[in-house]
Amino acid sequence: xxxxxxxxxxxxxxxxxxxxxxxxxPAAVRLRTPRExxxxxTVADIVRLGREHLAVxxxxxxxxxxVARDLGVxxxxxxxxxxSREELLTLxxxxxxxxxxDAVDAAVGAAPEDDFxxxxxxLGGAVRDWAxxxxxxxxxxxxxxxxxxRAPAERTTGPGTRVITALVRILDGAFRAGRLSTxxxxxxxxxxxxxxxxxxxxxxxxxxxxxxLLARGALAWTSLFGAVSFEVFGQYGPDTFTAREELFxxxxxxxADVAGLPPAGAAR
Amino acid sequence: xxxxxxxxxxxxxxxxxxxxxxxxxPAAVRLRTPRExxxxxTVADIVRLGREHLAVxxxxxxxxxxVARDLGVxxxxxxxxxxSREELLTLxxxxxxxxxxDAVDAAVGAAPEDDFxxxxxxLGGAVRDWAxxxxxxxxxxxxxxxxxxRAPAERTTGPGTRVITALVRILDGAFRAGRLSTxxxxxxxxxxxxxxxxxxxxxxxxxxxxxxLLARGALAWTSLFGAVSFEVFGQYGPDTFTAREELFxxxxxxxADVAGLPPAGAAR
DNA sequence: AAATAACGAGAGCAGTGCTCTCCTATTTAG
DNA sequence: CTAAATAGGAGAGCACTGCTCTCGTTATTT
Numbered sequence: 001x002x003x004x005x006x007x008x009x010x011x012x013x014x015x016x017x018x019x020x021x022x023x024x025x026p027a028a029v030r031l032r033t034p035r036e037x038x039x040x041x042t043v044a045d046i047v048r049l050g051r052e053h054l055a056v057x058x059x060x061x062x063x064x065x066x067v068a069r070d071l072g073v074x075x076x077x078x079x080x081x082x083x084s085r086e087e088l089l090t091l092x093x094x095x096x097x098x099x100x101x102d103a104v105d106a107a108v109g110a111a112p113e114d115d116f117x118x119x120x121x122x123l124g125g126a127v128r129d130w131a132x133x134x135x136x137x138x139x140x141x142x143x144x145x146x147x148x149x150r151a152p153a154e155r156t157t158g159p160g161t162r163v164i165t166a167l168v169r170i171l172d173g174a175f176r177a178g179r180l181s182t183x184x185x186x187x188x189x190x191x192x193x194x195x196x197x198x199x200x201x202x203x204x205x206x207x208x209x210x211x212x213l214l215a216r217g218a219l220a221w222t223s224l225f226g227a228v229s230f231e232v233f234g235q236y237g238p239d240t241f242t243a244r245e246e247l248f249x250x251x252x253x254x255x256a257d258v259a260g261l262p263p264a265g266a267a268r
Numbered sequence: 269x270x271x272x273x274x275x276x277x278x279x280x281x282x283x284x285x286x287x288x289x290x291x292x293x294p295a296a297v298r299l300r301t302p303r304e305x306x307x308x309x310t311v312a313d314i315v316r317l318g319r320e321h322l323a324v325x326x327x328x329x330x331x332x333x334x335v336a337r338d339l340g341v342x343x344x345x346x347x348x349x350x351x352s353r354e355e356l357l358t359l360x361x362x363x364x365x366x367x368x369x370d371a372v373d374a375a376v377g378a379a380p381e382d383d384f385x386x387x388x389x390x391l392g393g394a395v396r397d398w399a400x401x402x403x404x405x406x407x408x409x410x411x412x413x414x415x416x417x418r419a420p421a422e423r424t425t426g427p428g429t430r431v432i433t434a435l436v437r438i439l440d441g442a443f444r445a446g447r448l449s450t451x452x453x454x455x456x457x458x459x460x461x462x463x464x465x466x467x468x469x470x471x472x473x474x475x476x477x478x479x480x481l482l483a484r485g486a487l488a489w490t491s492l493f494g495a496v497s498f499e500v501f502g503q504y505g506p507d508t509f510t511a512r513e514e515l516f517x518x519x520x521x522x523x524a525d526v527a528g529l530p531p532a533g534a535a536r
Numbered sequence: 537a538a539a540t541a542a543c544g545a546g547a548g549c550a551g552t553g554c555t556c557t558c559c560t561a562t563t564t565a566g
Numbered sequence: 567c568t569a570a571a572t573a574g575g576a577g578a579g580c581a582c583t584g585c586t587c588t589c590g591t592t593a594t595t596t
Contacts, residue, residue, distance in 0.1 A: 035542075035594070060328040060414065065583065076586080077544050085584065143412025144404075145501055146328065157505065188521035188531060191514035201508065218509075219495070219519045223487070225503075226494015233413055235493075237425065240469065241486075246459035251487045253456035258526060263456060303563070303573075333552065344555080345575050353553065 043081050045071060047095060050088050051137075059140045064088065086149050089140075093151055094159050096137040101162030103130045108166055116174035117256055117264050123167055124224050124252045131232045138232055142225055164221055168205050171217045171259060175209045180260045182212065190215050213260050220259040227251050311349050313339060315363060318356050319405070327408045332356065354417050357408070361419055362427050364405040369430030371398045376434055384442035385524055385532050391434055392492050392520045399500045406500055410493055432489055436473050439485045439527060443477045448528045450480065458483050481528050488527040495519050 049070045053062050064085050068075040082088045107126035111118035131138040140146070141160075151160075174180040190198070190211045198211045209217065230236055231244055241247050253263065317338045321330050332353050336343040350356045375394035379386040399406035408414070409428075419428075442448040458466070458479045466479045477485070498504055499512055509515050521531065 033594080039542090059412070063583065064585090074545050075584085076546080079585070080543055139412030142497075142501070142503065144327070144407030145411075153505070187525055188518060191511070191518055193511040193514040194509075194518065197509050197511055197515070215515070215518055216522060218515070219491070219522055222494045222498045222503075222519070223491035224494070226490045226492070226497065227487070229410075229494065229497060230490045233410070235410065235490075238421070241462075241465050243459070243461040243465055246461040247465070247483070247486070250456060250459055250462065250483055251490070254484060254487055254526060257455055258522060301563080307573085331552065332554090342576055343553085344577080347554075348574055 039081070042071075046078060046081055046088070047091050050092050051095060054092055054140065055134060055136050058136045059089065059146055062089065062092075089146060089149060090152060090155060092137070093140060093156055096134070096141055097156065097159035097162065099134075099137075100127070100130050100141065101159060101166075104163050104166050108170065113173075114177065116170055116177070116179055117261050119170045120167075120256050120259070120261055121249075121252050121264075123163070123170065124248075124255075127163060127224065128228050128231070128248055131228045135232050138228075142229055143233065165205070167221055167224075168207065168217065171213065171261070172205070172207045172209050174261060175213060179262060180209065180213055182216070182260050187212070187216070216259050220255045223255055223258075224252075307349070310339075314346060314349055314356065315359050318360050319363060322360055322408065323402060323404050326404045327357065327414055330357065330360075357414060357417055358420060358423060360405070361408060361424055364402070364409055365424065365427035365430065367402075367405075368395070368398050368409070369427060369434075371395075372431050372434050376438070381441075382445065384438055384445070384447055385529050387438045388435075388524050388527070388529055389517075389520055389532075391431070391438065392516075392523075395431060395492065396496050396499070396516055399496045403500050406496075410497055411501065433473070435489055435492075436475065436485065439481065439529070440473070440475045440477050442529060443481060447530060448477065448481055450484070450528045455480070455484070484527050488523045491523055491526075492520075 046067060049067045050062060053066060053070075062085065064078055064082070065075040067088075068078045071078065082091070104123055104126045107122040108119050111122045113119075131142075171180060194215060195211060198214050201207070201214065202209070207214070227248060231248070236244070256263065314335060317335045318330060321334060321338075330353070332346055332350070333343040335356075336346045339346065350359070372391055372394045375390040376387050379390045381387075399410075413419075439448060462483060463479060466482050469475070469482065470477070475482070495516060499516070504512070524531065
């Protein structure tokens with residue numbers, strides 16, 4: 001079974017189907033032979049069709065046979081390119097993580113580098129906009145895990161941590177610039193048991209922020225996605241909150257305050 | 269087709285399978301005839317088996333045929349009791365909402381009535397404990413919506429709002445007792461567009477809390493579920509946070525502060 | 537040119553939700 | 567107490583799913 005190169009071909013196909021400015025993959029793999037090119041193209045087509053099905057019908061309704069039909073090919077043929085339905089889900093997971101990451105990076109990058117609140121708000125707004133625009137794909141990333149499916153960490157942690165990485169960069173940048181603090185008011189003390197986790201995180205990302213602000217940053221992170229998930233998953237009901245943009249904006253402002261970021265108009 | 273009483277029989281069956289102290293249904297329906305009793309029992313069995321399947325295999329893997337097998341009956345027979353797979357999902361949704369609601373009510377009720385922080389922390393802890401204990405059922409309630417399935421609002425809004433109702437009661441009680449405020453520090457102003465939504469909520473629940481605190485309460489609500497969802501759905505990864513109880517406790521404390529609740533040890 | 541690898545088509549298996557018909561046991565009405 | 571009405575279980579069947587295996591054809595490599 002000489003299909004050892006399938007994996008790399010698949011990776012190449014996915015990389016080829018992305019157009020983000022911050023494409024993580026070095027894409028050093030040249031596709032010389034026509035067969036390899038055709039293969040990569042087919043995989044890219046499968047991912048594209050899968051993405052459409054995912055967006056329209058949701059993750060649990062994603063059907064390899066339906067993708068095969070759209071591709072104009074019999075169902076068993078797609079198994080030449082994709083190992084299983086799970087494998088396709090993994091590809092779509094990576095695809096979605098990267099698209100969200102690209103959107104976030106673009107939004108954050110559009111704000112001035114020293115406008116930390118602006119960058120924070122841009123990040124939150126980008127997450128919300130993408131989630132509202134791609135609810136099914138957002139659900140794949142941040143909703144209930146697909147039953148029986150466990151994302152392979154070695155392939156998804158990279159793209160899956162782009163948002164939190166961006167957020168942590170903003171907060172750390174603000175701290176290094178002397179513009180992140182909770183001075184003036186005492187909050188709850190950070191439990192001693194968290195010190196180890198926080199130290200590891202600080203080392204991993206090369207951060208300077210102290211425990212207090214790091215823990216609050218984690219809360220801002222989970223709260224951001226909590227607010228977005230409630231809105232996307234319909235927990236607000238049809239009419240509890242109608243001014244959702246204003247609600248989210250206000251929540252973002254409070255979360256920035258929680259994280260220690262001075263508000264928009266504060267003196268620089 | 270004289271199956272008009274099926275619905276009420278089903279409701280009775282579900283009600284019979286519940287044992288919560290705050291059972292919403294008046295349960296005035298007596299089951300006189302043996303046939304009605306047998307029917308209610310069968311429906312209750314189906315819900316029980318469905319709950320087990322749901323807990324073990326997850327919502328998307330819930331199979332009516334598998335439930336039928338466990339029930340020792342052929343698959344078409346269960347359609348005499350449950351209209352469809354969706355209908356069973358709805359029953360399980362209501363069942364889970366009520367179990368969570370019961371857990372929250374019990375935990376909140378165990379704290380002194382004037383210990384508002386204690387009640388808030390009890391609510392949060394109960395939600396987290398239940399979610400960690402029943403991840404699949406929590407996912408059914410607060411994860412990605414099951415594709416193609418839309419919960420019928422007229423049957424689920426009641427049980428589905430028990431947690432937020434309890435939370436709002438705590439915050440309103442604290443406010444009426446003069447123990448909920450953000451005095452001493454100015455937060456972001458509530459956007460004007462939110463006034464209508466907040467007024468409607470205040471009227472619906474008969475609240476006294478002003479806009480500022482109400483909006484912050486909503487943030488505490490979404491943030492609480494954001495933190496629980498991240499933990500249950502595995503967003504933290506296997507080892508980013510190991511001291512999860514401490515992390516959650518700290519987040520709860522900060523969220524109470526955000527909502528305007530004085531910390532645990534504050535003077536009464 | 538011959539060997540090898542890739543790949544599409546088709547059949548098939550076990551599972552799913554759901555419908556329809558048939559038949560029996562139970563309940564209700566006269 | 568008998569006869570009609572009804573509930574409910576069994577089974578076959580339809581269309582769908584993921585996935586495997588074989589078979590023949592095409593393209594590439596040696």
